[in-house]
Amino acid sequence: MNFALSDEHKMLQTAVRSFAEKEIAPLVEEAEKNQKFPVHLYKKMGELGYLCVNFPSQYGGAEAGVIGECVVIEEACRVCAGIGSAIMLQSGIGTTIILDYGTEEQRQKYIVPAVQGEKIAAFGLTEPGAGSDAASIQTRAEKKGDYYVINGRKTFITCGTICDFILVAAWTDRSQKPGKGISVILVEKGTPGFEVTRKLDKVGFLSSETAELVFEDCRVPVENLVGEEGRGFKYLMGSLTHGRITHSFSSIGIAQAAFDESLRYAGDREQFGRPIGKNQAVAFKLARMAMQINAARLMAYHAAWLYDNGLECAKEASMAKLFASETAVNVTNEAMHIFGGYGYMTEYNIQRYWRDAKLRPITEGTSEIQQMVIARELGL
Ligand SMILES: Cc1cc2nc3c(=O)[nH]c(=O)nc-3n(C[C@H](O)[C@H](O)[C@H](O)COP(=O)(O)OP(=O)(O)OC[C@H]3O[C@@H](n4cnc5c(N)ncnc54)[C@H](O)[C@@H]3O)c2cc1C
Known part of the structure; x- marks a missing residue:
């Protein structure tokens, strides 16, 4: 057994951590306040090779595996989960279906510029009436x-x-069962009939822009079909395992940030003549926070390792996602408490971590959906 990151992954971690602290951190306040993603980051990260590090070198990727991708996501989300989530999409569900099932022409047209940060990807499955029950899309x-x-x-x-x-994701054959009649189709910005109807106001992840979209008689060439017609649902479900692993590291990034600041604060803040961290009640909270983060990271790296080695890991990915999401919520909740009244003030980061963490058990399959997957994998 080897629990250490490889030298290459360690170098990537050091480089991305330094980039996130120097280049992302100064943008966070304004991006969150204006609820606007700093789009120039795509190009900057693309030039440095930090986008889609898991992709093959022939498309500009670093072949760093899902472990490498997770290293990037954790570091970006440690500084800002809203910004990190867009980066996660670029190497995940926004592009991997093209990489895995698309034509060479599609890969050259969409994957290469996505890796370079020249094109921004999005993924549209959820509908007003279809969330967890994704097969019920209309x-x-x-x-x-x-x-x-x-x-x-x-x-x-x-x-x-x-x-x-x-x-x-759209139906191409309504006569088929949901698992068969759904396809994945590429739509470019500016295509007539494709409209952003509303930018949504959220509680957290403010720097990540979230939208409502409408497609009205939106005509796209048949060449925009990705993979085979009617197999889209299978592609989507297949990509979820990968998504759940990377999502775990977004949660871990948030939890780590909240923990680091809480540990510092518990050492600095004095009440009754000594640092609050000298009280067992506070120290024990920090001990449990550290334990949960460590366990979440081990579970998530285990799932990533299985994935990179081509081994079955649907159960491990769901376990990691579920545990890491809950860890982010628990740890940020405790962090708020350790900061007392200051934690509730917007000038401290803790409230942002706390708001951001609440999204983690909802996206990429809610916690209930993860438990359904785990139970199914257990044969129930
Ligand atoms: C900020 C944000 C960004 C997102 N980004 C994207 C994106 O880029 N692309 C995209 O396609 N989607 C995206 N989503 C959608 C996200 O994946 C869905 O919100 C999620 O799948 C849950 O769907 P829902 O919100 O409709 O909740 P619902 O499915 O309506 O669930 C509501 C509650 O019921 C529970 N529930 C549902 N079914 C069951 C069941 N069978 N057993 C037990 N409990 C159940 C759920 O766990 C949940 O607690 C995003 C969502 C948010 C909030």
Whole structure:
């Protein structure tokens, strides 16, 4: 057994941590206040090779595996989960289906610029009436000659306002069962009939832009189909395992940031003539926070290692995602308490971590969905 990151992964971690502290941290306050993603970061990160590090070198990636991708996501989310989540999408669900099932032409047209930070990706599955039950989507894409005509609505779409292209899940054959009749189709920004109808106001992840989208008689060439017609749902479900592993590291990044600041604060803040951390009640909280983060990271790296080695890991990915999400919520909750009244003030980061953590058990499959997956994998 080897619990250490490789030398290459350690170098990547040092480099991305330094980048996140120097280049991302100064942007956070304004991005969160204006609820606007600093889009120039894509190009900067692309130039440094920090986007899609898991992708093959022939498309500009670093072949650093999912472990490498997780290293980048944790460091970015440690500084700002809103910004980190957009980066996570760029190497995850916004692009991997093209990489795995797309044509060479699609890879050159979308993957290469995504890795370089020249194009921004988004992913549209969720609809007003279809969240956890993703197979119940209503959006349809009818084939008419050389085009698909897409009609439907999508909601909660990360980067929906700023994306250059979006992978849309839509029915292409209603006569089939949900697992068979859904396809994934690429839609470019500016395509007539594709509109951002609303930028959504959120409680957390303020620097990540979330949108409601409408597709009204939106015509895209048949070449925009990704993979085979009717196999989209299978592709989507397959990509979830990868997504759950990377999502775990977003949670771990948030939890680590809240822990680091709480540990410092417990040493600095004095009440009754000594640092609050000298009280066992506070010290024990920090001990449990550290334990939970350590356990979450071990579980998530284990799942990432299984994934990188081509081993089955649906159960481990769901366990890691569930545990890491709960860890982010618990740790940020305790951090708020350790900071007392100051934690509740917007001038301290703790309230941001606390708000951001609340999203982690909801996206990429809620905690209930993870438990359903784990139970199913246990044969129940
Ligand atoms: C900020 C943000 C960004 C997002 N980004 C994207 C994106 O980029 N692309 C995209 O496609 N989607 C995105 N989503 C959507 C996200 O994946 C969904 O919110 C999530 O899948 C849950 O769906 P829902 O919100 O409709 O909740 P619902 O599915 O309505 O669930 C509501 C509650 O019921 C529970 N529940 C549902 N079914 C069951 C069951 N069978 N057993 C037990 N409990 C159940 C759930 O666990 C949850 O607690 C985003 C969401 C948010 C909030």
